[in-house]
Every structure is written in C-alpha cells, then in structure tokens.
Amino acid sequence: MAMPKVLKVHGLDLSYFTGKLEGYLRGKQIPYELIEMDTADFKRCGKATGVAQMPQVEWINGQWLSDTTLIIEFLETLKPETSVMPEHATLRFIAQLLEDFGDEWLWRPALYYRWAHAQDARLMSHRLADGMMRDVPLPFFMRRWAILNRQRLHFLWLDGVRKTTAKRIEAHYLETLDALELVLKKQPFLLGQRPTLADYGLYGSMFRHFFCDPTPARMMRTRAPAVHEWVARLWNTTLADYNNAPFAAQWPGELTPLLNIVCEEFLPYMQANEQAIEQGTRKFEFDSKGVQFKIPTQRYRAWRYQRLKTRYQALPYSSQQEINTCFPELGTALSKPVTCPVEARIKGLPITTPTTMTSRTW
Template identity: 60%
Template structure:
C-alpha cells in the first residue's frame, strides 16, 4: 500500500452534504487535507478517474483515489488507528452503522427538500452554486443561477415525489429526527456516549451542511433542538485526541428508542420497497409514511446499502444479534429477510478497495 500524499486533496464543495461529513471526520482525526472546490470540469474529471459522478472524491496517492464517505471512513479508520471512532463491541458498532445509513440515505430527502423547496434557501444556494460549482461555465451569473436552481428543483423535488401531501410529511421527518437526536444529547455530549462514533458522523452529513447552515432548517434547529445545534458546532471544533481518556460506549443509550423507531417504522420499510422495486426491474418504488404515499425513483446504491447491512447482521454471533433484538425488538425481522438477487459488487479497477463500484448510480452533487 502506497503512503498517502498529505495533505489529502478532497475534491468537493463547502455546501455539500457528504463533503461536510468527510471534512468533519478529517478535522476531528487530525488528518491534514485541502478542500479543492469543484467546478463542473473537475467534477467530470474525478468521475472519470473513480467511475462515479459524486462528491467528495479524495486523491490518496498517485493513481489512487477514494470515493463514497462510508467506504472512505472505513478505510481511513484502518490506516489511522489512533483516536478511533470504531467500536470494539460488534453489536454496538452495527447499530452505529445502521444510524449512519439512516443519516446518509433517509435524511437526504428532507435535507434537499428544505434547500430547494424554500424560496430564501433556494435563492441563496442557487447563487452560491452559480458562483462556485458553475464558475467555469461561460454564461452570465444570472443564467447560471437560473439553470442550476431549476436543475436542482427538477431532480430533488419534482422527480423525487415532492407534492403538497408529501412535503408536509417530509417536514415532519425533519422535526421527528431533531427530537430523536435532541433526546440522545440530553444525557451525553455525543450520540452514544462520551465519545463520537460512526453514528455521529452519519447524522452530521445532513445536520451540518444542510440543516445547520441553510436558513429555514437552521432556524428550526435553533428553536426546536438547541442541543443538536450545540452538538454540530462542538463536533466541528473537536479534536479526538482530547478524548483519548474518555470511555468508549458499551451499551446503547435508552434514549436511542426514538431514533430506532424512525429507522424501523420509516427508513427500513422504504429501503425494503426500494430493493423490491429494483428486484422487479422497476424504475420507481412506492412506500408509505404515516399514511402518506410516496412515489420515488429506484436507487440502486440504496439497494447495496440495505443488502450490506443485512449481510453484516448475518455475520454477527447469535449473542450479538440477541443484544440487538433487546435494544430494538422487531428489528431482526427487517434484517433477516432473504436476498433474492445480490446487487453486483464488481469493484472498480482502482487499486484502493474504498473506491465505489463503477456500476452504481452515484449521488449527484447538490
């Protein structure tokens, strides 16, 4: 394995969901990096190198790149073992990974909804993307802003099933998530205890660059969940080495019941519906949330995430599975369902295992 070129070159945007998640981790670990602000040309170049058009993309060393924040963090945890966020307890680590899945793949919808459905937010973010990501497009600023704003609304609102009924439920998803995280932070500085875990970084994806920074959800966060607001700022300023003497979590907090309820009642049933539609070669999937019907595009990447979670659950010992059942009765029924057709896991030709699969539909920039 070749040594990394430090500081790492992180290609992304300072308003990006997943760039923010990775930056938070790198800052906390003390891993030096430079943020290379993408324009459309760099976005395409990185996509050609890694096989997927998404951000962030990380240059590791000559000819080697990392992509997908979940896989990047797993990889870096093995390379920089000091100040780890990985738990030695397999059952608890699995729950942290499940919460990360929830942050990455469920809160994505309300995060993009607030950014592009609210007039003030859309105007601000359209202006920032026109001046940043689209700075290499030879057109007047107002033309770039109009084009990017309409493009984002098409992808993340109209094509993602947002209408009058679903919009109300999406706003409730945000409020419910804030309440669940606020509950966890009443007793501990971090979600699972005295040290951050993967659960914190998974939820910081949406909570930092979207809900904490975009005007409308930020006002809601300050009003409804001040402990969440404080946690986001504390995490941005954190150095993990300061917590070397703090004990790792050894049990799931009782206050985790609210977030587990959201995962079991909304998130995993959606992931089931998405996989079932993919298995049937459908282009869209339907699911219900509190009686509200959603019709959204099938997402192959989320098929992989759901299958990955179930395969990891199956690899746990019966004792660890029993502990998970004790924390979340009924969760095992959602995780033990058979996999009819495993999504292709052909790894790209890049020499780093953390590169995302070439055949996946990657997340687009937001």
C-alpha cells in the first residue's frame, strides 16, 4: 500500500500520545509534519474520524489513521525492515504487554503531575491557552482559566484523584521510575540492545510528561538518570542502525520489578474495569496497596485488556509456560476466556482495522 510522502500528524507538542507517535516516526525515518491543533482543527479531525482525540494522521484519498497503538501496528506492516516487534513470541508478547501498561497505567500519574502541581499547571495552562485555544475569541486569562479547570476536572477529580489517593498516584510514577532505572542502567533499551515496541509504549508518558514537565522531570533527573538518558536516546534513535542487531531471546532479569508492577497493579486494575463493564456499572473500585480508588469505567481499556488476553491465549504453549513460571499471576489473569467482548463504538480507525473503539482525549 502506498504511503504519503509526508504524514500530516495533527496533535500537540506537549501531548502524551503525540509524543509517542513522533518518537516512533523519527525512529522509523517516516517523514511527517506536526500540525499543531487548535480547537477548530480538533473538531475537524474529530468530524473526519468520529473520535475527538489526538494525534490523528491524515493519510491519502480522504483516509485517516487514529489511535497510536493501531497506527504503529499498521506502519509496521508497511515498513517491516525496521521492525520494533521482537521475533521471539514470548518477547513480542512482553513488548505488547508493556505498551498497554505504558499507555493505560501511567496515564493517571502523568496527568496528575501535570495538573495537580501548581508550577506544572501554570506552565501547561499557559501553553494550551496560547496554543490549542489560540482560536478561541476570549481574553488570554479566560482561556487559561477555562483550560486549567477543564483539565483538572477531567484528569484529576473525575479520574479518582483525592487527598486519600494522591500519594499513591505519585508512587505509581516513582515505583515505575525505579524499576526502569534497574533495566536501563544495564542496557540501552528495555528488552536488550535494540529498540522495541516496549520502549515506544512507555515513551508517551516518560517523554512528554515525566521528562518535560517541571516536577516529574526534576525527579527523573535526580532519581533515575539512566531513564533520563534513555528518553533522549530514543528521540535521537534511527531504527535502521539496529537492523543487524539481533532481538533478545529472553527478557533481562532486571525487568522483573517492572513486570511485578504489571502483575500486581496493572492487570488487576484492567480486570476490575472489564468486570464492571460486563456488569453494566459506570464506576469500579480498585485497591492499590491498601489505597482505595473509585474510578469511572473505560470501554477502551476493556478492549485493550481483552485483546491482551486473546494474544496471550494464542501464544505457543512453551511461551505460556515460560511466562507462567516467572509470573504466575499474569497467566492466571490472562488465561480467562473473553466471555463478553467489548464492542468498539468509535468510527475513527486505522484504514486496515475493521474494529472501532473508544479512547481518551488529549
């Protein structure tokens, strides 16, 4: 299938998922133009795809790409010679698992640090008022007030952030940072000597939020310098330079603390969300090391979780055994059949994908 000479990527240079996609496109050496959205362009893209989110990619013949996970999967089929997908079935699944973790677990602490801390919130509300809302005919101070309150409502209050949960959300970032540091001070990328989907899956939060926003960036520099270096390295990576480097055949032992977080926190969280949706409830409770969260259900996350289960169950028996030996909780969670598939409800989709889905905005 033909690819445009230059992809038109509609997004923002402070956006979680725009940064993830940009890092991948730079590594893949796929030319692109970042079109900084304003509110009119945001609406135009949403009308074209049926989903109000970013980034969105204009393709050819009026076609569009939506959702970074599916965009990357699609582009991998068009340019497989610089693949980020490990060849070994077990490692490929681990890479996909870590992409889900990066997208769906780190979302909350990333948005928390951006909007709960005064210094970060002042900076980002200024940037969004001057950028995303530049076409809104209101005085600057009113645009800034509106965006600050909108973001805090959606990404703090409505996403379970309370005085009782704030410290635990902060810990979600710090625990992940410490786990990543153990790996990245030993090797350049998460699964070995060449970049994989695992790296790009964690890049959205680690780059545009934790690396760039003042409060978490200060923590990263002092607490996890190897992670800080990895973020810059990945932005400057050309995947073709690694074509002759073999993919790892097994995950490094240093990855165990990170995978423990996945098993003990992320998968139970995703499972609880799926169960609540199957039961028809709009909120669910989740316990994170003794801290109780009450969070709205997300159909998109249920879709991601069900897809993860399907992928695990399709693995060769030897790969399942390899995973279960080290992480029995993972096998227990993902071996349960999908009994009530979550149907997609969004019209925007990559041109290769027959399934629509819900996702988060900004």
